[in-house]
Amino acid sequence: MRSSSLLALAGVSALSASLLAACGGDDGDGGKGGDAVKVTASDSACEVAKTELPAGKITFKVLNKGSQANEFEILRPDGKIIAERENIGPGTTVNFVVNLSAGDYKALCSAGQTGKGPSRDIKVTGSGGAAGTADPRLTDAASEYKTFVLAQVDDTIAKAQKFADAVKAGDVAKAKELYAPSRMGWETIEPVAEKFGDIDPKIDAREADLKPAEKADWSGWHLLEKALWKDGSVKGKEQYADRLMADLKNLKGQMATLAIDPVNDMAHGAKELLDEVATGKVTGEEEAFSHTDLWDFKGNVDGAKKVYDLLRPVVRQKDAQLAQDLDENFAAVEKLLAKYRKGDGYVSYDTVPAAERKSLGDAVNALGEPLSKLAGAVAK
């Protein structure tokens, strides 16, 4: 399988092999047909039909008999995730291919997709499986990207702390000033941060996206945004400033186990960042009260650009036309965005007329389309 080389990113502390899983959607594609290992997941159990397996590509045929969406993970004994398959709906079966070399592993089923759940020990023996055949450029890119992500988290924490302090001091004007800058680091790495599924909704949920039952537990940036811009007061909201900081620090703690896959985390993540721009920022939905959407826009584009810059040498070699399209369209979006710079930041999005929003949307579509081909080019 062409993607097997991606697996051996030995330089990265742990590696997600979900690319392989993605390639093995059907029986027989890399999974050696009928040799699939049956896994039956339920809300409380994780049954694995065979726990001693030969090294190489192993197909897990995961049936979710539970009532909640399940997530299947292969981990090292120390808890680092090797590969995961999310969103296995109740009653559905997925084939999940993982390339494993000899060693001890855990297979874990997580009902509700919290990352926690019952697991079984697996022993892999033999000489097959992932070996040192990785493209070193991708190994380096993943390693560098992880450094970037960690730096962005640190930056976010530092800026969010100033924002939180202003909220706690009841200084509305200052808090408004610090709100958008505090979010930019987060916006550059959002898809990676979303891997830690329970944190994103705590710090970045919009009120309009909440279910009625969730409203009482709403927290995070957008709660404070509403208080600052709509109510004009953050009185009684001090606890949310503290919670935001606690959640961000929790994110930083979890980042230690972060495994970066150049295809799924980087290339797909970059595409998802542009999706964020296309669906949330161009429309002005993300920052319904503060209208600081262009800051987030910039953060999303910067995050995608960082990924592309790191993967660009590989893309240029594998698909030169795609590299040229991406070069041009990143430049076009950045140029357009620069028109709206004001001081250290951006103009309020409610001052951007509809015709100009359409131009922004056109530019985002022009970039998003080739960006959706990045993963395929890298995996080639």
Next chain:
Amino acid sequence: MIGGGRTNDGGSPAAGGESVARGAAAGAGGQRTDRPGAGGTPSGRMSRRRMLGFGGASLLVGAAAGAGIDRAVAAADEGDATTSSAVPFHGPHQAGIATPVQDRLHFAAFDVVTGDRAKLVRMLKEWTAAAAAMTAGRPVGAGAVGGPEVSPPDDTGEALGLPPSRLTLTIGFGPTLFEKDGKDRFGIRDRRPAALVDLPHFPGDNLDPNRSGGDIAVQACADDPQVAVHAIRNLARIGFGVVAVRWSQLGFGKTSSTTPDAQTPRNMFGFKDGTRNVAGTETSALDQHIWAAGRDGADWMAGGSYLVARRIRMHIETWDRASLGEQQDVIGRDKNEGAPIGRRREHDPVDLPRLKPTAHVRLAHPDSNGGTRILRRGYSFTDGSDGLGRLDAGLFFIAFQRDPRTGFIRIQNNLATDAMNEYIQHVGSGIYACPPGVREGGHWGETLFG
């Protein structure tokens, strides 16, 4: 969520999607017309590709030997056509003009967002390949399924399992492609045909710029709305970065036919429309009134035609309150048979003096316009309601002609006193030069940019 939903969980979209897709398409509008000679074709049970082996309904029985043929067999005249067969893409004229009018429309106008001529030509070549594939019932590029799981599929997939549905894709170039804000954008300013004028303001116009103009237009017609929408969607996708959709319009029922032997369709006023339209078989009338010739001034347009599109909003509610007598006087025909006032049969010649001086048919008639004729290919539209409880409905007028100055513009000026104006308003407008057809191995725009 990262990684969610990207893995194929098995199942066969091609087989499984077919009945669902067809059901949705047929159910969405409920307007599918069972045309004479087309009913009962078991196309829904056949794969899109298999259908290509068949030329028409008469061949369907026991013709399995033809199933391997990739290219569609033409069914150019409606007598033989089924609602599912393919219309040839290549030829001296673009399909979708003299072609028997299909039931559904998706019309899209694009703005070119690059200043790079080479990029534009590259996209036109990609569009041509996609158009040739889709009109033959094939998916775009490497298809909708079966490709690498890490990449989005080339084709968006909603036409999987559907027959070609007589899809035609017709391209036209607007005045702003040649010159915009005084700028010769692509080095083709001097190739702008004299006939591609900027349409003048007509009395009563209330044009919305967001529903008007555009550098490039594509008319997608098909007997299945899902096939037409699929075509525009995929062209728009291929075009990102080079073009952006400016506006688009769906049409659900043809209001004119180019096949006078078939039943004349009715428009949203409830009247038969297009009785005296130019027929697709009237070769000499097509040459005289519809196809542009090299000697007209722009040699790259030889074999092409000029498209005028008008989004004509109908004041449905007030029209429905008009008495039958008034309605018939306004149109100039009787509502049942469609006969001209004072005559008995629909196709009887119009006796102009018998019609009121303000009757629509009288003012639009060739005899009132120096003998000029245009080929109408319009569709009814209903885009929900307008927030005031009124249907946002009307006629998306499309006409092809050899020269709009002597065609649409002349007639539209003559309609200034049309009694129908009380019940309509023109709210969108476009004019486009549609080049001749594409030869095998050629591409859209070849005669203009070549």
